[in-house]
Amino acid sequence: MxxxxxxxxxxxxxxxxxxxxxxxxxxxxxxxxxxxxxxxxxxxxxxxxxxxxxEADNFIYHEMMAHVPLLAHGAARRVLIIGGGDGGLAREVLRHPGVDHVVMVEIDAGVIEFSRQYLPSLSDGAFDDPRLEVVIDDGAAFMARKGGTFDVILVDSTDPTGPGEVLFTDSFYGHARSRLTEGGVLVTQNGVPFLQGAELAGTMRAFRALFADWGCYLCTIPTYAGGPMALGWATDGVARDTPLNVLQARYAEAGLETDYYTPEVHLAAFALPGYVRRLMP
Structure with a gap:
């Protein structure tokens, strides 16, 4: 059967x-x-x-979460990943030769061990890259502690239930802002707006209170069913205004070859349909 x-x-x-x-x-x-x-x-x-x-469609999520903020920023050296134990996001971040250090904070060491053994294609050697530092810790607790700052912070969380719930709070976003360098960018996983509109709206309310430039961008991932997924965007800088020709030059300089991300898709992803725009506070 x-x-x-x-x-x-x-x-x-x-x-x-x-x-x-x-x-x-x-x-x-x-x-x-x-x-x-x-x-x-x-x-x-x-x-x-x-x-x-x-294995088949992870590239969409990981490329869009990594390359949009990194190429928009243009000079990111230190990157923080909250979650991401499968190694797919680290894989994409580490494709940028200008990135010197990546800290990945994962609450569950079992996820990393499991992924290295059973899903090695997702990390594609990222766990062996000397630029990657893996920290087994609660992401919210790590963010709340005083420590170093980062040019880009990526929150690769599960949905806001169980261990992932604390990663969607105003307090967490406030601590994240304090860990960003000047002009740094925060990107978050915010679910499928058609089915999880309250999740996105809650994050956007927090971003509006904390950041000069806030919003989200979209990508369509088959196994995250129900419509396009929203990735939250927040910064006090001007990274979102990076023009197409600059994104194209940075993409070429990084030597990237991608299956979903392109500089043109990058800009288009910020164009939101009406039902998503109405979730903005």
């Missing part, structure tokens, strides 16, 4: 993926990890039966 994984993240909407072969099914101290193969998406990682990433 064919097995299907049913994701019921929302009360009135669900999606299913056929489970062709289960590769791993266990529980860590924080959450249940499950990995299975699907003919369309390859290896699929779920946490508490919610899809986190797949």
């Amino acid at each position: 064919t097995e299907w994984m049913h994701e019921r993240l929302h009360d009135d909407y669900a999606q299913s993926l056929r489970v062709d072969r289960v590769l791993y099914d266990s529980a860590t101290d924080h959450q249940r990890l499950r990995l299975f193969e699907n003919a369309r998406f390859g290896r699929v990682l779920t946490l508490d039966d919610v899809v986190q990433t797949t």
Whole structure:
């Protein structure tokens, strides 16, 4: 009998993926990890039966979360990743030769160990890059402590339930602002606005109170069903105003080859449909 994984993240909407072969099914101290193969998406990682990433479409999320702020900033040397234990975001950040140091703060060491063994294509060697420093810690606690500053901060969180809930609070965003260098950029995972509008609206209210330039940009990821995903954007600088010709030059200089991100998509991603714009406070 064919097995299907049913994701019921929302009360009135669900999606299913056929489970062709289960590769791993266990529980860590924080959450249940499950990995299975699907003919369309390859290896699929779920946490508490919610899809986190797949081999086939992870490039969209990771490219857009990394390259938009890094190329808009143009001179990022220090980058902080909150979450991101699968290594996909670190992979994309470390493709930028100008980045000197990346700190990745992951609450669950089991996710990293699991991903290195079962999803090595996602990190693609990132965990062996000497520029990457992995810290096993609660992301909110790390952010609240006094410490170094960063040119770009990327919050690669789960949805705002369980361990990820604290990463969507005004307090967390305030601490993040204090850890940014002048002109630094904060980018956050903010769900699918069509189904998770309150999540995006809450983050935008906090950003409006804290930052001179705030908003979100969109990308479409098949396994994050329900419409395009929103990535929150916040800065006190002018990175959003970087013109197309400058983005093109920086993209070429970095030697990037991408499957979703382009400088043209970068600019277009900030053009929001009406239903998303109306979520802005």
